[in-house]
Amino acid sequence: MIVSEVAAADTEAVLRFWVNCGFLESENDEPGRDLQSAMEADDATVLLGRIADEICATVMVDLEGRVGMVHYLGVDPSRRKQGLGRQMMDAAEHWVQDRGGRILQLLVDADNLGALRFYEQLGLFRAPVITMAKRLDGRT
Numbered sequence: 001m002i003v004s005e006v007a008a009a010d011t012e013a014v015l016r017f018w019v020n021c022g023f024l025e026s027e028n029d030e031p032g033r034d035l036q037s038a039m040e041a042d043d044a045t046v047l048l049g050r051i052a053d054e055i056c057a058t059v060m061v062d063l064e065g066r067v068g069m070v071h072y073l074g075v076d077p078s079r080r081k082q083g084l085g086r087q088m089m090d091a092a093e094h095w096v097q098d099r100g101g102r103i104l105q106l107l108v109d110a111d112n113l114g115a116l117r118f119y120e121q122l123g124l125f126r127a128p129v130i131t132m133a134k135r136l137d138g139r140t
Helices: 008-021 030-040 084-098 113-121
Strands: 002-005 044-051 054-064 067-075 103-106
Touching (some): 002 084, 008 044, 008 054, 008 067, 030 054, 054 084, 067 084
Parallel strands (some): 067 103
Antiparallel strands (some): 044 054, 054 067
């Protein structure tokens, strides 16, 4: 798999890929806005994993100070369990380190046990924090 940063010409393909991975819902345009923001920012990017010129994995990463945050790690459902998620997380880690980051973190739903095991196998640990949230769009 070849990993590279997203380019403007990749936008539609990335959004189609994210639909296939279940990141987009008809009423949720956040990933589209997030993709655009990452492409315009100096401290964020989307990394694409390609096999034979086809997108088979993605990860969005941003850096705030020394903390890198991972979003939208996705692997084509037909290519899961082949180590591509691990390769994308390695690429995200290197992207953060190359920019002076010292911590890599992400959010996982508490009941997503498969994802928790995956990230723990990569050396991530459960940080003793509580995330607080407030919807500002009127939805519940």
